[in-house]
Amino acid sequence: MVATAPATWQGRWAHEADTQAFAQRLALCPAVAHATLALHGDLGAGKTTFVRHLLRALGVSGRIKSPTYAVVEPHSAIDCPLMPPGEALSIWHFDFYRFSDPREWEEAGFRELFASPGLKLVEWPERAAGFLPPIDLDLYITPDPMNTDPEHDDARQVRAEARTSAGQLLLAAVQ
Template identity: 65%
Template sequence: MTALPSHPPIVGNPVSLESSPTMSCIWRDENETAAFAQRLARLPALRSAYLELHGDLGAGKTTFVRHLLRSLGVAGRIKSPTYAVVEPHETPDGLSIWHFDFYRFSDPREWEDAGFRDLFAAPGLKLAEWPEKAAPVLPPADLILTMAVLPSEARSVNLRASTPLGLELMEGLRS
């Protein structure tokens, strides 16, 4: 397999990792996951953000995405894009959302062939599960959520902003 060279960032400007703000929270149950998604959905900056979702299988990445999409007004079935790699959605007010799952992503040529560069350059919200599988071709994320299952089955969630837009989102979550 021939790797394609990485490309210049499409979205945002990276923030220095040393100064990259972080935030941590615990979602004790699915209601708390939904409440967090609702808070995030109310932030206007989310409409043009790219969020990376990290965590092991079962950490709650897709569940969080479902709650976020419902909070944004997406109706109908919301399925994991594990096999399709991307599932498009649209809110009633016309916001385009692309939910990526790069778990099965193995060929960087697929990035160009599938038109992912164009999707990431287009306006709208992008959500990516398993972004580490496509790291060389992805733009910098605005906000990175890392989820882990605790022994109590609660979810530990660490957020890190890596662009000015991510900083805006994090500040909005703190207020």
């Protein structure tokens, strides 16, 4: 079997409202309920901002904080329209920026979390390379170098790459 290049979408989020709109379109796709999304970008690129918008669109209420120090933050979307009535969507937001000890993978129970149903959002996936299950959608976010408006520095260039059939469904939802 010949490997094919992943399906790709490229775009620009001129303002944070564009980030929110992208997240809302993604949240309407049933495949997101059991997907693994890898978020790529430097510090301050907007990965956590995107996650906050996606979680809100999925029905997560309350404080949504970055898992930078905790490595993983669990969330539950009780009123998620993608789930049957009364059933919550489990979501895990991982940040592997400080991940350096492979033993931590087993000790923290990450294998079990990734094997369980629900949405997994992974920042800094390259730091857990070799441990992660297949990624459905890679999302690359970078500040837009062509942005000339210092009043609005939230412009981002975005590339999404579908790696699985679920990723292709997610990609179709945002196009």
